[in-house]
Amino acid sequence: MGEQHWDVVIRAQEKKIHIDLKGLKKSRDLIFLWVRRNFVSRYKQTVLGPAWAIIQPFFTTVVFSLVFGEIAGLGAAGVPNFIFYLSGTVIWTLFSNCLNQNATTFVANAGIMGKVYFPRLVMPIATALSQYITFGIQFAFMLIFVIYYVITGQGVHPNLFILFLPLVLIQTTVLGTGLGIIISSLTTKYRDLSMAVGFFVSLWQYASPIAYDMFSRRSLYERRFVYYFYMLNPVTPIINMFRYSFLGTGEIDWLYYGISWVSTIAVAAIGVRMFSKVERTFMDTV
Amino acid sequence: MSDIALKVSHVSKEYRLGAIGGATLRGELQSKFAKLRGKEDPNLKIGEKAHEKNERFLALDDISFEVKKGERLGILGHNGAGKSTLLKLICRVTAPTKGEICMNGRITSMLEVGTGFHGELTGRENVYLNGAILGLSKAEIAERFDRIVEFSEVGQFIDTPVKRYSSGMNVKLGFSVAAHLDSEIMIMDEVLAVGDMSFQKKCIDQMRKAAEDEGRTILYVSHNMHTIRELCDRCIVLDHGKLIFDGDPEKAIELYLPKAGEEQYMERWLFSPDQRHQNVPSDLFAVEMFQFTEKGGFDIPQGSNMNFFLRVRAKEDSHSMFFRMIYYDKEDSQVGMTDSKTEDFMLKAGENLFEGTCNTALLAPGKYKLKLELCGYNLSGAEYLYESIDRIVHFCITENKEHRNLRWHHSWWGECDFGEMTIRHLNSGN
Numbered sequence: 036m037g038e039q040h041w042d043v044v045i046r047a048q049e050k051k052i053h054i055d056l057k058g059l060k061k062s063r064d065l066i067f068l069w070v071r072r073n074f075v076s077r078y079k080q081t082v083l084g085p086a087w088a089i090i091q092p093f094f095t096t097v098v099f100s101l102v103f104g105e106i107a108g109l110g111a112a113g114v115p116n117f118i119f120y121l122s123g124t125v126i127w128t129l130f131s132n133c134l135n136q137n138a139t140t141f142v143a144n145a146g147i148m149g150k151v152y153f154p155r156l157v158m159p160i161a162t163a164l165s166q167y168i169t170f171g172i173q174f175a176f177m178l179i180f181v182i183y184y185v186i187t188g189q190g191v192h193p194n195l196f197i198l199f200l201p202l203v204l205i206q207t208t209v210l211g212t213g214l215g216i217i218i219s220s221l222t223t224k225y226r227d228l229s230m231a232v233g234f235f236v237s238l239w240q241y242a243s244p245i246a247y248d249m250f251s252r253r254s255l256y257e258r259r260f261v262y263y264f265y266m267l268n269p270v271t272p273i274i275n276m277f278r279y280s281f282l283g284t285g286e287i288d289w290l291y292y293g294i295s296w297v298s299t300i301a302v303a304a305i306g307v308r309m310f311s312k313v314e315r316t317f318m319d320t321v
Numbered sequence: 322m323s324d325i326a327l328k329v330s331h332v333s334k335e336y337r338l339g340a341i342g343g344a345t346l347r348g349e350l351q352s353k354f355a356k357l358r359g360k361e362d363p364n365l366k367i368g369e370k371a372h373e374k375n376e377r378f379l380a381l382d383d384i385s386f387e388v389k390k391g392e393r394l395g396i397l398g399h400n401g402a403g404k405s406t407l408l409k410l411i412c413r414v415t416a417p418t419k420g421e422i423c424m425n426g427r428i429t430s431m432l433e434v435g436t437g438f439h440g441e442l443t444g445r446e447n448v449y450l451n452g453a454i455l456g457l458s459k460a461e462i463a464e465r466f467d468r469i470v471e472f473s474e475v476g477q478f479i480d481t482p483v484k485r486y487s488s489g490m491n492v493k494l495g496f497s498v499a500a501h502l503d504s505e506i507m508i509m510d511e512v513l514a515v516g517d518m519s520f521q522k523k524c525i526d527q528m529r530k531a532a533e534d535e536g537r538t539i540l541y542v543s544h545n546m547h548t549i550r551e552l553c554d555r556c557i558v559l560d561h562g563k564l565i566f567d568g569d570p571e572k573a574i575e576l577y578l579p580k581a582g583e584e585q586y587m588e589r590w591l592f593s594p595d596q597r598h599q600n601v602p603s604d605l606f607a608v609e610m611f612q613f614t615e616k617g618g619f620d621i622p623q624g625s626n627m628n629f630f631l632r633v634r635a636k637e638d639s640h641s642m643f644f645r646m647i648y649y650d651k652e653d654s655q656v657g658m659t660d661s662k663t664e665d666f667m668l669k670a671g672e673n674l675f676e677g678t679c680n681t682a683l684l685a686p687g688k689y690k691l692k693l694e695l696c697g698y699n700l701s702g703a704e705y706l707y708e709s710i711d712r713i714v715h716f717c718i719t720e721n722k723e724h725r726n727l728r729w730h731h732s733w734w735g736e737c738d739f740g741e742m743t744i745r746h747l748n749s750g751n
Binding site for chain 2: 041042046047063065069072079147148149150151152315316317
């Protein structure tokens with residue numbers, strides 16, 4: 036028969052890891068519908084509906100402002116505690132949701148993935164995009180307070196760095212999703228990680244400047260060695276950028292911002308590689 | 322373009338027996354470290370050798386076949402023969418260990434349809450979502466939407482959340498989506514098991530139409546020989562991961578079926594206690610033996626009756642007893658029943674021997690099984706089943722050219738041959 040054209044060829048053990056970009060492009064509608072499904076199913080049969088997206092960060096912020104801000108005095112100088120904690124919580128929620136929800140991609144969707152083929156990367160992408168809806172609601176909520184504090188002149192100074200917002204958002208989701216899919220790839224074999232991940236993420240929050248202002252902490256900011264080490268956490272420069280642009284508090288360390296991007300891209304690349312390797316046979320181990 | 326839709330060449334799939342890898346990260350690290358230091362693996366059970374732990378199992382062993390465009394291929398095999406594994410490989414759910422699978426056109430699997438459904442979403446939303454999962458774009462689904470809903474018969478509930486659907490409705494909707502994908506290759510695994518009879522028939526018709534008129538290729542797995550016969554024009558049989566037959570469906574079914582019951586033809590049957598099913602466990606009665614009267618009596622020429630002896634042991638005298646016999650065809654469907662109700666008898670304590678004849682004249686040539694039942698009337702006069710011997714005795718109706726000169730087609734005509742009818746021509750033309 037000579038040259039034979041095949042639309043699809045499935046081979047055993049391909050050495051080169053193949054990422055189905057063409058299929059992914061064709062699955063745009065699926066991604067969109069999956070995002071919708073996540074959103075709709077999440078708030079169906081709840082009385083408050085999407086208001087839950089606000090309630091969560093709101094109460095976290097109130098508690099943080101009281102405990103860490105008022106009682107422990109860890110807030111930033113010159114900025115109201117409430118908006119300081121709200122901004123941190125909102126961006127951290129985006130990151131941690133991307134990470135936590137993607138960490139269970141394979142195990143949670145084994146039912147569907149075990150029955151039909153579609154480019155598996157659809158799932159983490161859709162999960163990440165779903166987070167933008169939640170984030171959008173929370174962000175709008177935050178903006179109201181930013182505007183309020185600007186008008187009342189309480190030391191909140193949004194500035195042109197706001198233009199970095201798209202970059203900040205992309206980086207946050209890519210980093211969170213990248214880590215999430217690394218974990219989900221590993222959990223197909225080792226369920227231990229699914230136990231560890233929620234707990235690990237909540238600890239990570241304390242290694243990032245969410246509950247306290249790093250710049251008014253001498254032990255952090257002025258001891259250079261600690262600072263270098265602390266700033267290697269890729270989330271920290273993102274939070275700093277976000278807070279600086281909307282509140283005008285803190286500072287941007289461009290070196291570490293760059294390093295943070297490098298780690299983000301590395302994490303994403305490793306994540307996609309691991310994911311593509313696992314997706315071929317994960318049904319046998321999951 | 323060639324007319325081959327799917328080509329499976331030398332495909333094997335290997336699974337490791339037992340736990341896959343270490344069950345935990347710690348376990349796996351422990352084993353690896355121990356191996357590095359040349360020590361015994363701490364996670365092996367005592368007496369277990371390292372190579373035993375990694376014992377492998379070939380779910381599929383060097384399978385090769387081709388499917389032409391428009392062919393309806395049935396896949397037969399016992400549980401564990403590798404059918405589902407094969408389908409999983411073809412629809413890319415998991416990758417083969419060896420070999421290559423090539424295909425032309427889009428492939429749709431209907432392995433347990435409706436699995437992508439989300440209970441909270443409405444039927445409409447799920448149709449879109451399910452369609453997208455199966456590879457359609459939104460516009461393509463919108464175009465088919467009305468047809469899908471009409472076919473599914475759930476029209477008025479389309480805006481109700483799927484969690485309120487009955488399981489039948491769920492399957493119908495799921496199947497409708499899958500059936501309207503217009504993909505070139507369709508895979509079905511026992512999907513028709515659910516849904517009412519008329520819907521099943523509708524599905525089979527739709528499938529056949531899709532294959533005949535539009536040149537779709539269908540791979541169909543089922544344990545229901547009836548639908549296999551109806552739908553498929555070629556069959557492959559898998560056995561322990563190997564392809565043992567490829568060709569005509571009737572022959573494939575022949576090859577596959579005997580193994581299900583391990584049929585045996587004997588003249589004399591002695592029944593062991595575990596072959597006797599007692600309604601109320603008691604040792605009051607025991608049907609001990611069944612014997613065909615003539616030598617080779619299990620081969621009954623068509624049009625003749627079956628003659629037999631039966632031996633029953635009773636503990637005490639019992640009045641008003643009778644026998645019932647139920648004929649089953651080779652696919653374990655009941656064909657008919659005969660009993661001795663009008664001539665009920667008394668069983669005496671000890672051994673009772675009976676001679677009997679039952680009517681098998683109407684049965685078409687083929688293989689049959691017999692269920693023997695010992696019944697009686699209880700004190701209040703109600704019928705009571707004491708003991709049954711379920712499909713252990715086999716017999717065969719053989720073709721009898723003198724009786725009826727024709728080759729019987731079970732899939733067309735069923736299991737009963739009512740012989741020739743009487744017909745008279747009444748009008749005289751004009």
